[in-house]
Amino acid sequence: MNLPLTPSQTVGPFFAIGLSTSVGSHAVPEGTPGAIRVTGQVLDGGGMPVPDAIVETWQAEGTGRCATDDEGHFAIVTVKPAKHAGVTPPPEAPHLDVSVFARGLLSRLVTRMYFPDEEKANASDPVLRALSTHDRATLVAGREGSGLRFDIHLQGANETVFFDR
Amino acid sequence: MAGSRRAVDPPNDSPAYRSSELRAPKRPLRPLPGRLSEVTGPLLGDLVIGPSDSDLTRQHSGEPLGERITISGWVRDERGVPLPGALVEIWQANAAGRYAHDVDQHAAPLDPNFSGAGRCRTDADGNYRFVTIKPGAYPWRNHPNAWRPSHVHFSVITAAFAQRLITQMYFPGDPLLAFDPVFNSVPDPEARDRLIARWSLELTQPEWSLGYEWNIVMSGPDATPQHEDPAA
Numbered sequence: 001m002n003l004p005l006t007p008s009q010t011v012g013p014f015f016a017i018g019l020s021t022s023v024g025s026h027a028v029p030e031g032t033p034g035a036i037r038v039t040g041q042v043l044d045g046g047g048m049p050v051p052d053a054i055v056e057t058w059q060a061e062g063t064g065r066c067a068t069d070d071e072g073h074f075a076i077v078t079v080k081p082a083k084h085a086g087v088t089p090p091p092e093a094p095h096l097d098v099s100v101f102a103r104g105l106l107s108r109l110v111t112r113m114y115f116p117d118e119e120k121a122n123a124s125d126p127v128l129r130a131l132s133t134h135d136r137a138t139l140v141a142g143r144e145g146s147g148l149r150f151d152i153h154l155q156g157a158n159e160t161v162f163f164d165r
Numbered sequence: 166m167a168g169s170r171r172a173v174d175p176p177n178d179s180p181a182y183r184s185s186e187l188r189a190p191k192r193p194l195r196p197l198p199g200r201l202s203e204v205t206g207p208l209l210g211d212l213v214i215g216p217s218d219s220d221l222t223r224q225h226s227g228e229p230l231g232e233r234i235t236i237s238g239w240v241r242d243e244r245g246v247p248l249p250g251a252l253v254e255i256w257q258a259n260a261a262g263r264y265a266h267d268v269d270q271h272a273a274p275l276d277p278n279f280s281g282a283g284r285c286r287t288d289a290d291g292n293y294r295f296v297t298i299k300p301g302a303y304p305w306r307n308h309p310n311a312w313r314p315s316h317v318h319f320s321v322i323t324a325a326f327a328q329r330l331i332t333q334m335y336f337p338g339d340p341l342l343a344f345d346p347v348f349n350s351v352p353d354p355e356a357r358d359r360l361i362a363r364w365s366l367e368l369t370q371p372e373w374s375l376g377y378e379w380n381i382v383m384s385g386p387d388a389t390p391q392h393e394d395p396a397a
Contacts, residue, residue: 009333014266018256018282045187104184106175163197
């Protein structure tokens with residue numbers, strides 16, 4: 001039996017009343033060894049911040065969710081994921097699976113955030129290797145203070161690489 | 166199963182929905198062969214859900230105004246396997262078509278007895294159930310004299326990243342559906358109609374509330390699912 005899928009619709013502008021309190025911006029508890037603060041900005045094709053987006057990170061260690069503020073900023077506290085057990089070679093570099101929802105997006109966008117201190121693993125990651133140098137750069141976080149910076153460009157010259165689902 | 170979502174989901178580049186203009190990515194989505202559904206995460210196990218969370222008519226001292234309804238159904242994957250423990254979250258406008266959100270400036274009254282948000286987990290058979298009031302239609306500025314049909318926003322989270330879904334449920338017989346660019350962004354008419362709940366005599370409680378049945382089908386599973394214990 002194959003049931004037909006329920007289609008996606010936009011999260012709309014008012015999701016904060018339904019989604020804000022249930023899952024927090026801490027994918028792991030404060031003080032977890034190795035905890036990293038990932039901050040970033042969601043930007044539209046005009047370079048303007050997107051103040052009504054929601055960014056979710058997904059990994060075995062925990063789920064993070066953060067709505068963007070008036071300047072399009074989000075912040076999620078998480079840890080670098082352990083290597084995915086059971087994935088057939090070639091091995092993938094550690095990364096966060098990231099979902100982006102927003103008013104103006106009818107369907108979920110899926111991307112990945114890779115870690116800047118994993119140069120060797122990133123260089124052999126099969127997903128990164130399939131991309132141009134320019135595109136690859138949109139998926140590798142930068143360093144910001146003691147944390148990481150991961151901006152998400154929905155459009156434009158630096159449009160983030162998004163994946164088919 | 167990767168890619169089957171593409172056949173039913175609306176393309177983000179949908180010009181009739183004006184907000185998509187500067188937000189829909191312009192470049193094609195890249196393939197991620199067979200990888201997405203391999204990732205499993207914890208089911209938000211520390212989230213506490215009380216009885217009033219799934220009954221939006223009992224979250225305040227008084228009852229909200231409007232037509233009391235039950236919305237119930239199941240959550241399954243494409244094979245028809247029930248998905249127990251899924252987190253289902255909803256949010257909606259009140260009976261007058263106004264959201265309890267600062268940004269909503271529609272000149273319709275707020276209801277002090279209605280916040281418009283609820284959540285529950287699917288039971289062992291993958292079923293969910295909410296009691297709420299029927300949301301009103303409301304105007305928006307997408308095009309001249311544009312009105313959103315009555316709808317309830319749904320967010321569903323299961324253990325699989327690949328299954329993550331946010332969508333909207335509509336009501337049968339709504340004349341506004343034919344004019345709504347969000348509803349009509351789903352290209353396949355049959356897929357679109359799956360967003361419309363079915364009025365149900367069985368779910369309708371005598372002398373109390375109308376009932377609607379709405380079932381949700383999530384993608385997957387992967388051909389070889391891996392149920393890793395995140396604590397292991």
